[in-house]
Amino acid sequence: MNRRFIFGPVAQVLTLVIIGIFAVDFFRRLWIDWGNMRGKLNVHSPSSSVTDIVPGTDATNVSSDSTVLTDLTGGSDQTGSESTSTTAATNPVPTDALTTDVQNADVHTGSLILVDADHPLAATPAMTPFSAIKYDHIRLPNRGLLVNNEIISPMVSMFNAFYASTGKNNLMVYATTQVPTAPEFQVSIPERAAGLSLDISVLNEAAGKHSGLTGEGEYAWMPQHAPEFGFVVRYTADKSEQTGMKGLPWHYRYVGVPHAQYMTEHALCLEEYLNELRTHTWDSGHLKMNYGGKDYEVYYVPASQMGSTTSIPYPAGMEPTVSGDNIDGFIVACTAAG
Numbered sequence: 001m002n003r004r005f006i007f008g009p010v011a012q013v014l015t016l017v018i019i020g021i022f023a024v025d026f027f028r029r030l031w032i033d034w035g036n037m038r039g040k041l042n043v044h045s046p047s048s049s050v051t052d053i054v055p056g057t058d059a060t061n062v063s064s065d066s067t068v069l070t071d072l073t074g075g076s077d078q079t080g081s082e083s084t085s086t087t088a089a090t091n092p093v094p095t096d097a098l099t100t101d102v103q104n105a106d107v108h109t110g111s112l113i114l115v116d117a118d119h120p121l122a123a124t125p126a127m128t129p130f131s132a133i134k135y136d137h138i139r140l141p142n143r144g145l146l147v148n149n150e151i152i153s154p155m156v157s158m159f160n161a162f163y164a165s166t167g168k169n170n171l172m173v174y175a176t177t178q179v180p181t182a183p184e185f186q187v188s189i190p191e192r193a194a195g196l197s198l199d200i201s202v203l204n205e206a207a208g209k210h211s212g213l214t215g216e217g218e219y220a221w222m223p224q225h226a227p228e229f230g231f232v233v234r235y236t237a238d239k240s241e242q243t244g245m246k247g248l249p250w251h252y253r254y255v256g257v258p259h260a261q262y263m264t265e266h267a268l269c270l271e272e273y274l275n276e277l278r279t280h281t282w283d284s285g286h287l288k289m290n291y292g293g294k295d296y297e298v299y300y301v302p303a304s305q306m307g308s309t310t311s312i313p314y315p316a317g318m319e320p321t322v323s324g325d326n327i328d329g330f331i332v333a334c335t336a337a338g
Contacts, residue, residue, distance in 0.1 A: 110323025148195030212250035
């Protein structure tokens, strides 16, 4: 008995199997291609499509289809997010730059902090009473007055130099952190809270009285030479519009060297100086100066908007000194190392 093989049903099954194999292979390739495309998506800064190089990164090793977002501190964000820091770098950071990390909270500390009605002191400074300070040529109403630890050495050196130059030993630090009782000094000055300022008077022991230092005549040495020690007359009459304070020639503020010398040479109050420094960022041109035979590079670094620390870049071969501005960033002054 002959059996007849029926090809119709078998052909249909084979056809379906072949179609199924091609369909599976098609979707498999489609899945792989989609995955590869997703891995190659570019994320660009809203303000720039330029790839910025992180310090120490070889530009030749940076893929042309990826964007590294950097802020002025030299940090980078490669998370693929559309967001970027508030201040994006416009030029590559030098590859020989070094960095040092500071806490963002340190924005509120340092010799250049702006303390006024709009920017109250937000940190507790380290203070020392005069009773624990060694000095020779400073007169005091009482030795319990407190000063910020940062100003002790330059303050003592300044009064010693005044005595050595003039032979006078009658300059008195009448007040530091508190509002004095003498009517002449009864001015509310918010920055006193930082311990960085000195209210100076001239003592007349024979008459048993004192009066505010005017910086004139035989006492002209102080406003002329105080900047060499990092001090400036904080509130001058010609800057009352910028500072909101009338002229107070007896109120000296420590801002540090070379800042005090630059401010004095260019007739800038602290508010004006900080504003000028904002135009001198890490990669937009440092403010260069020379005082006392030392070269300085000064620039502004905004506090990082990501995390709790900010990476401060500085040129190799130099040492940075960093101060907060009590607003939103840091002032960096670099000098040659060694």
